Amino acid sequence: MTRTPTKLEESIRQALTQKDILLMTHIVLGYPSFDDSLRVVEDMVEAGVDLMELQIPFSEPMADGPVILRANAGALDKGATVDQSFEMAERITKEFDIPFLFMTYYNILFSRGVGTFVEQCEQIGIQGCIVPDLPPAEGQEYLEAMQKAKMSPVHIFTPNTPEPRMQELNEKSAGFIYSVARKGVTGKDTAFSTELADYLAVCKANTDLPLAVGFGVKSREDVEFLRGKADIAVVGSETIRVMETDGVKAVKPFIQSLVA
Amino acid sequence: MKNSGYFSQFGGAFIPEILVPTFDELESAYLTARDDPDFWQEYLDIMSTYSCRATPITRLDNLTEQLGGANIYVKREDLNHTGAHKANNVMGQGLLTKRMGKKRVIAETGAGQHGVATATMAAKFGFDCTIYMGATDVARQRPNVFWMEQMGATVVAVTEGSQTLKDAINEAFRDWVTNMDDTHYVLGTACGPHPFPEMVSWFQSIIGTEAREQMLNRTGKLPKRVYACVGGGSNAMGIFSGFMDDKEVELVGVEAGGRGKGMGEHAARLAYDDATIGVAQGYKTYFLQNTDGQMQETHSVSAGLDYVGVSPILSHLHETKRVRFEAANDKDVVEAMQRTVRNEGLIPALESSHAFAQAYLEAPTLTSDDDILINMSGRADKDIFTVADAVDDPKWRDFIIDKAEAYRQEMNND
Numbered sequence: 001m002t003r004t005p006t007k008l009e010e011s012i013r014q015a016l017t018q019k020d021i022l023l024m025t026h027i028v029l030g031y032p033s034f035d036d037s038l039r040v041v042e043d044m045v046e047a048g049v050d051l052m053e054l055q056i057p058f059s060e061p062m063a064d065g066p067v068i069l070r071a072n073a074g075a076l077d078k079g080a081t082v083d084q085s086f087e088m089a090e091r092i093t094k095e096f097d098i099p100f101l102f103m104t105y106y107n108i109l110f111s112r113g114v115g116t117f118v119e120q121c122e123q124i125g126i127q128g129c130i131v132p133d134l135p136p137a138e139g140q141e142y143l144e145a146m147q148k149a150k151m152s153p154v155h156i157f158t159p160n161t162p163e164p165r166m167q168e169l170n171e172k173s174a175g176f177i178y179s180v181a182r183k184g185v186t187g188k189d190t191a192f193s194t195e196l197a198d199y200l201a202v203c204k205a206n207t208d209l210p211l212a213v214g215f216g217v218k219s220r221e222d223v224e225f226l227r228g229k230a231d232i233a234v235v236g237s238e239t240i241r242v243m244e245t246d247g248v249k250a251v252k253p254f255i256q257s258l259v260a
Numbered sequence: 261m262k263n264s265g266y267f268s269q270f271g272g273a274f275i276p277e278i279l280v281p282t283f284d285e286l287e288s289a290y291l292t293a294r295d296d297p298d299f300w301q302e303y304l305d306i307m308s309t310y311s312c313r314a315t316p317i318t319r320l321d322n323l324t325e326q327l328g329g330a331n332i333y334v335k336r337e338d339l340n341h342t343g344a345h346k347a348n349n350v351m352g353q354g355l356l357t358k359r360m361g362k363k364r365v366i367a368e369t370g371a372g373q374h375g376v377a378t379a380t381m382a383a384k385f386g387f388d389c390t391i392y393m394g395a396t397d398v399a400r401q402r403p404n405v406f407w408m409e410q411m412g413a414t415v416v417a418v419t420e421g422s423q424t425l426k427d428a429i430n431e432a433f434r435d436w437v438t439n440m441d442d443t444h445y446v447l448g449t450a451c452g453p454h455p456f457p458e459m460v461s462w463f464q465s466i467i468g469t470e471a472r473e474q475m476l477n478r479t480g481k482l483p484k485r486v487y488a489c490v491g492g493g494s495n496a497m498g499i500f501s502g503f504m505d506d507k508e509v510e511l512v513g514v515e516a517g518g519r520g521k522g523m524g525e526h527a528a529r530l531a532y533d534d535a536t537i538g539v540a541q542g543y544k545t546y547f548l549q550n551t552d553g554q555m556q557e558t559h560s561v562s563a564g565l566d567y568v569g570v571s572p573i574l575s576h577l578h579e580t581k582r583v584r585f586e587a588a589n590d591k592d593v594v595e596a597m598q599r600t601v602r603n604e605g606l607i608p609a610l611e612s613s614h615a616f617a618q619a620y621l622e623a624p625t626l627t628s629d630d631d632i633l634i635n636m637s638g639r640a641d642k643d644i645f646t647v648a649d650a651v652d653d654p655k656w657r658d659f660i661i662d663k664a665e666a667y668r669q670e671m672n673n674d
Contacts, residue, residue, distance in 0.1 A: 059554040060421075110539050111552055135275060156278075157277070158277050185438070
């Protein structure tokens with residue numbers, strides 16, 4: 001299948017001419033506060049992160065594990081709204097020159113109106129979205145709006161996904177494919193094994209897009225393991241855990257330790 | 261999946277990618293069972309030998325006379341094993357779990373009824389069993405936790421979110437996305453992603469099928485109105501399904517009116533105007549949420565009705581006006597329960613008492629030519645701690661204080 005690369009895919013391919021594995025990180029907007037979100041993004045970009053997922057907090061984050069779950073709840077307890085998330089994201093995309101995506105659950109899009117949500121994303125310079133509870137069969141309106149806005153809908157491959165389904169998901173995606181390294185929710189341990197390598201080879205064979213790998217990536221060894229097997233290593237819960245344990249200032253050295 | 265699982269605009273399957281093959285498998289097992297008369301026969305056999313089916317219909321002679329209107333009949337789902345209609349659903353899903361070759365079941369529970377029912381089923385079929393229950397509910401429903409643990413289930417107290425039913429559902433899904441290969445999630449009500457709303461309604465339809473025939477045998481005609489309380493909606497779907505095609509029978513769903521209208525004061529998604537359409541916990545329906553789509557706190561005297569969403573099938577029946585939705589407030593519900601206990605010696609659960617409250621309100625406006633039918637979805641004597649608080653009984657409080665004191669002395673003497 002031939003497709004016109006989106007801006008996100010082009011940026012990723014451009015970055016891949018300089019390094020052989022990129023780093024994507026994940027933060028929950030408004031946790032512990034919006035000011036902290038901004039500071040963490042700044043530190044992450046300075047530390048060499050290549051792209052970032054900004055999660056708009058939701059009260060029922062079904063696919064997230066304890067760390068990100070608590071971050072969602074923490075942001076909402078402080079009164080985080082979707083408008084504030086958009087305002088912060090706009091500031092972030094203006095200030096920093098890497099691609100940013102939104103990650104959130106479908107009700108956030110649905111409540112705002114899917115078309116409006118996507119248009120606003122485009123206006124503030126967000127390049128793609130990951131919506132883990134929206135399979136393509138339920139997402140026709142979303143996919144059409146994303147295509148119209150030339151934005152990237154990112155879908156997920158899992159170890160349970162049969163190959164024909166991977167091809168279907170690949171066709172509905174743009175930007176990159178996010179493969180989860182194992183079953184379960186975010187923020188638990190992953191065995192970086194031959195089995196994982198085999199699974200990633202299957203993922204690679206079923207997409208023409210760059211391949212990101214997330215769930216349980218938390219050390220330099222993990223990132224090294226992924227080199228040559230995937231294009232993007234995703235570090236999600238671990239950065240939030242570092243921030244919770246050692247404070248916002250610890251995030252930058254942690255990210256540097258992953259890519260040094 | 262073969263079927264999109266939509267009832268007009270409600271329902272669907274908004275599930276994480278990792279569960280797509282699991283839902284395909286479940287849908288296929290469900291559709292195969294539905295087409296297989298042997299499956300339903302096995303289900304009927306087990307419900308008549310392990311639970312108390314067919315449950316009878318009781319006429320409320322004294323209250324019919326007192327209220328002076330319609331003849332009041334009650335479908336006795338309280339006589340099921342574990343004391344509620346929940347048994348119908350769990351035994352059905354248990355048989356399906358066996359067919360799928362899975363060895364472990366998980367479930368969410370609010371007040372604990374569905375947890376206890378699932379634990380009995382797991383004990384009978386020899387499944388491993390984990391029950392997710394909000395920490396708040398664990399703290400206030402110790403007797404149910406006690407029985408679940410006695411039956412060998414692991415009860416996990418969920419400390420996330422509001423620590424109630426919806427958080428227990430999220431946590432059960434988190435277990436399932438990890439352990440789907442050997443585990444079936446026994447969702448407790450007619451909510452969640454397709455095929456759960458349809459499948460749970462199918463198992464519960466045993467209530468309505470029996471009730472229709474029993475009313476015809478007993479009175480020679482169909483009831484004028486059928487009342488059921490609505491939390492997630494499974495007992496309502498169960499009894500309504502028997503009368504769905506009888507257009508002359510009015511179906512009345514009664515939600516938790518709590519302390520009255522206003523967000524946070526009740527759990528009435530359809531009877532009041534506070535809920536809006538959204539997508540959460542894998543399905544599209546009316547939710548009590550804010551304009552951003554964040555779920556809000558709910559309140560009800562009965563934990564079993566205290567839930568942010570409602571069956572997508574009932575949202576559909578609300579929009580098509582096939583079912584009329586009302587809300588009964590906490591005070592009227594407790595009064596209706598006490599009235600039933602005192603005058604009839606029946607002990608409806610606080611959940612079921614919502615249906616009784618609405619029926620008692622409407623019975624005097626009808627005539628003695630009319631029959632009405634109330635679904636008594638469960639009994640309250642097993643919820644004695646909650647009920648004693650709801651009726652504010654001082655003697656019960658003294659008893660607990662004395663009991664606690666006796667335990668304390670026993671521990672000090674050890």
